[in-house]
Amino acid sequence: MSTATRRWLTSAATRTVLWLVIAFILVPLVWMVSTSLKPAGYAQTIPPTWIFKPTFEHYVGVFKGEAATPFGPLLLHSAIVAISATAIAVALGLLAAYALARIPFRGKKFLAMWILSTIMFPPVVAVIPVFILAGRWGLMDTYPALIIPYVAFNLPIIIWTLRSSIRQIPEEIEEAALMDGLSRMGIIVRMVVPLAAPGIATAAILSMLLCWNEFLFAVSLTRSQVKTAPVGINEFTGMFGTQWGAMTAAATVIVAPVLLMALMLRRHLIEGLTLGAVK
């Protein structure tokens, strides 16, 4: 076999493997979306129906809520929690990240390590006290009970992402501004925010994605007033038994925004999830 033939064979083999892997990755998503579009009666057939006339009846059912709780409010709750928690976490994280990136201070190294180490803290350990105290303070099934833990769990990622974006801003500009008498707060608001905007956007999108997907705190701390979409869909299927059409329609609605966010982030998703260690 000539070198050229062998090279061609290797390349053909690796490409086949690659596309098999991609197919494996897409199967669950294809199942979800295609099932959600199948007319009632075709969703759950053996052998699976591949040729069908797409319908949005399941989506209508999910939102109109003919049989179960309508899904619209759950999505709204999820959005309110994700957006509020992200806004607070980015604001607090930006201040902390600036101090860690720019100001030499006592205990900085220890503090940075401690913030980083909180990513190992198992949420299930935090949820028990939060559950008990939320009950005692009348915060059960309210937004703050969910938003405060989400802020905490996203802070390390946000601080780390923003710290590395702030470090990429040339320090000289800030020094000049300090000389001119601008306060640190003034510098953060007027210079760091615009210059670190891409980093802030990355951190914010990532944080929203993680809040949107969270389940443990949501299932423990919400009942009906602020119940989020992942909690809802889990109960939803129980009620429907194995009603695939409704379940997959709801699943597609939940997953669509996060998939969109992931595609917006692209490689920054990895950068964020590795706390900036992998660019």
Place this chain on the structure above:
Amino acid sequence: MARLSPAGTTAGGVGTVRGSRGAVPVGRAAIGPAGGADAQARAANRTAWLLVAPAVAVLLAMTIFPAGYLLYASFRSFNLMNPDAGRFVGLQNYQNIASNADIRQSLLITLLFVVLAVGIEVVLGLGLAVILAKQSRENSIAATILILPMAVTPVVSALVWRELFNPNYGWVDYYLQKFGLIDVPIDWLGSSTTAWITLISLDVWQWTPFVALILMAGIQGVPREPKEAAAVDGAEGWRLFWDIVLPLLRPFLAIAVLLRVLEAFKTFGTIKVLTGGGPGISTEIVNLTIYRTALQDFSVGAAAALGISFLVFLSIAVPQLLKVLARNTDLVEG
């Protein structure tokens, strides 16, 4: 960190001084006009701590405070239905969990889950990364698709898995039968071995791309020179990869393994929804055990003792992992 001052040693934590080195700058300060620098350092300190304070407060409230609360609860007989009636019971909760075979099993199951899932993800991820590292249009499309599983809401992926592996209507059993790989449908969640296969396959689906994309970035960053030099010496294929690429990939492997291990130890939603810990308790990792004990059986004391034990285990194991990481990357520098 050499901004030292005479006042720093006495300022009770406000200055930037590390006590033992205070003696040196005393003399220097007496010579130079260090008074201004000292005031500046103190101001910087105050500003910095004011800036980090809100974030630190929230983090404390969700880590140290719950840990303290659980430590307190772990020494008491503490029932969720009647939280104020708890009395001090010493180490009884700890003795109970130590002598409970189910809990010992749940700890083993947790370790098994983490090792199996992360192990498979690293092996597959490495293979995928090697294929993806060559830059081409095709690979860039593949890399984009690879991002998707990571973003899928874990509850949703678990629900999808449950139906894909459904013995009556699921695609998995149907197509396995159709291609003659099995004769009768398998009730995947009905026995512990097949439930484990289902569970691990879900985690592998969702998180192998994470490992693959990290390692892909690593391989793409390997400089050409050592590869070319080795190629000149006759190294090719596997040898080239094993001797040249893999050592340079170590920091990336370290990051990927560390972060996957940390996240795997936090797994909750997927297992809760997919198997609920079953059949029996054969897939009940410790997170589910803690949750069930506290919020479904209402025995907060026992759950607290288990939670504290888990926390102690993690705080011994994770710094070891972080040390490996610090040796390999610059993630952990001041």
